Amino acid sequence: MQYIKITDAIREQIQSGQLAAGTKLPSERKLAEAFKTTRVTLREALSLLEADGLIFREDRRGWFISQRPLIVSLSKPYDFNDVAVSQGRKPSTEVLSSDSMMANKESSEALSLPPFSDVFRFERVHGVDGRPVMYAEHYLRAERVPNLLQHGLEGDLSELYHSQWQLRFTKSCYRLVSTTFDKDVALATRSTSGSPAMKITKVNFDESGVAQEVVFEYWRCSAIELEMEAAFNLR
Amino acid sequence: MQYIKITDAIREQIQSGQLAAGTKLPSERKLAEAFKTTRVTLREALSLLEADGLIFREDRRGWFISQRPLIVSLSKPYDFNDVAVSQGRKPSTEVLSSDSMMANKESSEALSLPPFSDVFRFERVHGVDGRPVMYAEHYLRAERVPNLLQHGLEGDLSELYHSQWQLRFTKSCYRLVSTTFDKDVALATRSTSGSPAMKITKVNFDESGVAQEVVFEYWRCSAIELEMEAAFNLR
DNA sequence: CAGTGGTCTAGACCACTTC
DNA sequence: AAGTGGTCTAGACCACTGG
Structure with missing residues (x-):
């Protein structure tokens, strides 16, 4: 099988360090020629x-060698910036x-809102070392964070x-589920x-146990490695 | 774009319930014809x-509508069987x-083993409602679980x-990372x-804080939805 | 044994990025 | 303006599945 040989060859070059993180691969046509195959197979x-x-790829810009992933720990609250900086990256x-806006179905469910509640919504894109890796959509109960x-x-x-x-x-x-980028998120992250x-859905609760914020995060799958720890009481 | 229309059409049929979970899709050739396109695009x-x-697909057997995923909570220890049964599924x-065997690099690192340690290794495949969804590779410190x-x-x-x-x-x-099935795991799970x-790597520690078991799990991405909860002390 | 999925070829056009 | 990635066509062969 051709494409297995190609992946093996490229994988080996990456892991041996001949292709450094962030490097752009040659064009698909050149690679296809190099491997004596067609663009489809390549x-x-x-x-x-x-x-x-x-x-990973950037839409219409080509293919690049991934950086090592951010290691995100869910055992404690995480701020994207802190995580990146603590791992020597530039966020x-x-x-x-x-x-x-008025809460839509998604946010309303996640926050257990009564009908017609107001929420704030904002979108952010997070990058590491100059490349976007994650898109986040935030919803907050409006009455708790006026202005x-x-x-x-x-x-x-x-x-x-x-x-x-x-607060x-x-x-x-x-x-947490695996999924694909839809058109909008792809656009925002220069992805395809x-x-x-x-996809990580995070619901944040305040001291009174009220769900105040829900965040829908979409990560490039190459950019994240999740980590968590759980301690159990004996039965 | 053709393939977007196709995904939308099929997605709609699934979500409207016209295509029930577990149903096999028509053959690729028939589908391609139905959508007036070629097999490549389809x-x-x-x-x-x-x-x-x-x-999801089964190797050389075709494409099937996914069951709803198992919801796996990492906040407490989970047994595959229990999880499935509690969600009304047949595991x-x-x-x-x-x-x-002698510990290999992976297991040795995960368990913090000294060189040349003995471990037990076993592989299991887990299914839901008759279909394999997860492959697990277990390593245990041999001295702790003789025989x-x-x-x-x-x-x-x-x-x-x-x-x-x-114990x-x-x-x-x-x-936790997203990845793809390699040949062996694909074979074991009737996947491609x-x-x-x-991929979920789980390290289990005993009462004394010693890592006794490491499990490498590979899930069909359609078969699992992860859930976890974290409570924080205020700073 | 018919049909299927897995793999592959050899092209093509367009919109976009890059220079 | 040249080259690129995104998309698509119209075939083909093989090994395997399922009846």
């Missing part, structure tokens, strides 16, 4: 490496939009919430619709 | 739905192999460990090498 091989997290955050939209949303949100509204999260619930992704 | 659409978890477990191989390994392992060797796990550490998968 792309099959590349897609496999992508799902494996070894390479970036961009706010794409923010507005106030949210008048504040900058680029920074550490837990700090903002606490300093402005004395602190004491519990988070996560849901259909590329494999990890 | 397969692109199917692969997308697969990565999205809506359908199955098959032991593929078991033997004693492990003389016991049946199909059942609840925590029960076995406890009844035979008074109980009080802490687990998890690592290259299909998207979730």
Whole structure:
């Protein structure tokens, strides 16, 4: 099988360090020629490496060798910036939009909202070492954080919430599935619709046990490795 | 874009319930004809739905509508059987192999073993409603569970460990990445090498804080939804 | 044994990125 | 303006599945 040989060859070059992280691969046509095959077969091989997290693509820009993933621990609350910095990476955050709206089905369910509740919604894109790796869509109960939209949303949100509204999260619930980028998220992350992704839904609860924020995160699958720890009481 | 229309059409039929879980899709050639396209484009659409978890394939047998995923909670120790039964599903477990060996690099690192340590290794495949969904490779410190191989390994392992060797796990550490099935795992799960998968590495610690078991699990990405909860002390 | 999925070939067009 | 990735066509062969 051709495409297995191709993936093996490229994988080996990556793991032996001949292809450094961030490097752009040669064009598909050149690679296809090099491996004496067609673009269809070559792309099959590349897609496999992508799902494996070894390479990723930027829409219409080509294929690149993945950086090592961020290791994200769910055992404690995480701020994207802190996680990246503590692992020697350069994080970036961009706010794409923010507005106030009536809760849609998704947010309403996650936050256990009564009908017609107001929420704030904003979207951010997070990058590591100059490349977008994650898109996040936030919903917050509007009454708990009045005037949210008048504040900058680029920074550490837990700090903002606490300093402005004395809001602190004491519990988070996560849901995690693998999926693919849809068109909008792909656009926001310079990715391709259909590329494999990890979706993390995070619901944050305040001291009174009320769900105040829900975040839908879409990660490039190559950019994240999750870690968590659980201690159990004996039965 | 053709393949987007195809995914949308099939997705809609699934979500509206016209295509029930477990149903086999028509052959690729028939589908391609129905959508007035070629097999290449059709397969692109199917692969997308697969990565999205809506359908899955069995090697050379065709494409099927996914069951709803098992919801696996990492906040407490989980036994595959219990999880499945509690969600109204019919679990199955098959032991593929078991033997004693010198620890390899992977297991040795995960268990913090000194060089040349003996471990037991066994492989199991777990199914839901008659279909394999997960492959697990277990490694245990040999000295803690002597004669492990003389016991049946199909059942609840925590029960076995406890009844035979008074071994109980009080802490687990998890690592989670998305990846693809390799040839061996694909074979064991009737899947296809290259299909998207979730890899969970679980290290189990006993009361004394010693890592006694490491499990490498490979899940069909459509078969699992992870859930976890974390409570935090205020800073 | 018919039909299927897995794999592969050899092209093509278009919109976009890059220079 | 050249080259690239995204998308698509119209075939083909083989090994395997399932009846």
